[in-house]
Amino acid sequence: MMILRSSPPSPFGRKVRIAADVAGLSSRIDIVVADTIDPGDSLRRQNPLGKIPVLMLDSGQAIFDSRVIIEYLDLLAGGGALIPREPEARIRALTLQALADGILDACILQVYEARFREEAKRDANWLKYQSEKTARALAALEVGPPPASSDVGAITLACALGYLDLRFAGAWRQDHPRLVAWLDEFSGRVASFEATRFIPV
């Protein structure tokens, strides 16, 4: 049995959980919640960076980050289930993943600004610099949403849009009708997207 260290709200953990489902590997993975802030959590021995997700193999080998875990799951499933094998399609899917990961990184830096800093130390210019990355990426994607797919690019984009729903009240929806339709189609087809949604209590 493999063990996935993650936490329910993590968008990068969600990527991996959806990918495991798409690859037919969910039943081989137990999820054990990790606390990235707790110095005593074994997470920091598994991944010295203290970041989630991490996939632990029976051998004790730790695989991270989410991109590498997904490549591992793809190899385990025989290749091509998550990352296209054909070179051009592969690079397009991986570039879309990088774009959506970049949206997530910019969003998370905005969330951390409020979580880690007292109000006087928050910086409006920094927040604007990060939010503009997200805005430009969404604008580019709205011009030409990717084709319907369950590859690593589509999974990551769905998780990025889901994170904008969770942490930014879905404000992106108003100006991006084609992306809304894209996500509706993905969500209707890949059941684990809805099943992995984090609902704050």
Added chain:
Amino acid sequence: MMILRSSPPSPFGRKVRIAADVAGLSSRIDIVVADTIDPGDSLRRQNPLGKIPVLMLDSGQAIFDSRVIIEYLDLLAGGGALIPREPEARIRALTLQALADGILDACILQVYEARFREEAKRDANWLKYQSEKTARALAALEVGPPPASSDVGAITLACALGYLDLRFAGAWRQDHPRLVAWLDEFSGRVASFEATRFIPV
């Protein structure tokens, strides 16, 4: 001719330049400097995130980030030159790349804290949280440095250590003699490491 958008001090750009050299592809790539801060730079049309490096193909296709560019170069060179083909070695090399990329991300957040914020808005706890990621990663690597290699994991680790030399005055060297020896061996074997060193004027 491919065009690499980068800037001389960028550690992620350096990764790609060394990878292109190792894969024997440097002569097919022109480097065009990009300014990540300038809203008018075409970079933001090539990569909406406004991040470097980006590889532009003759077709107009933009490939990013550094991990995806390196995978593209590996495919272009026939596969296996930069990323091992054998699954276990592949995942180990990619996890090492993720660890070294994580060191770089934590370092860059510390550098940006000084570059983007007035002094009153800098946060000692945030800086400590980031620097501890680097410290734990270096400690883990010092226990067991990776084997001598020119794969994507080794290239990225060399660039991370080079960035610690550039931005943190090489303080890491004192407590990590095995990593110093590892970098000396890499640097002596892969000439493009020294050739891509950024020297501030």
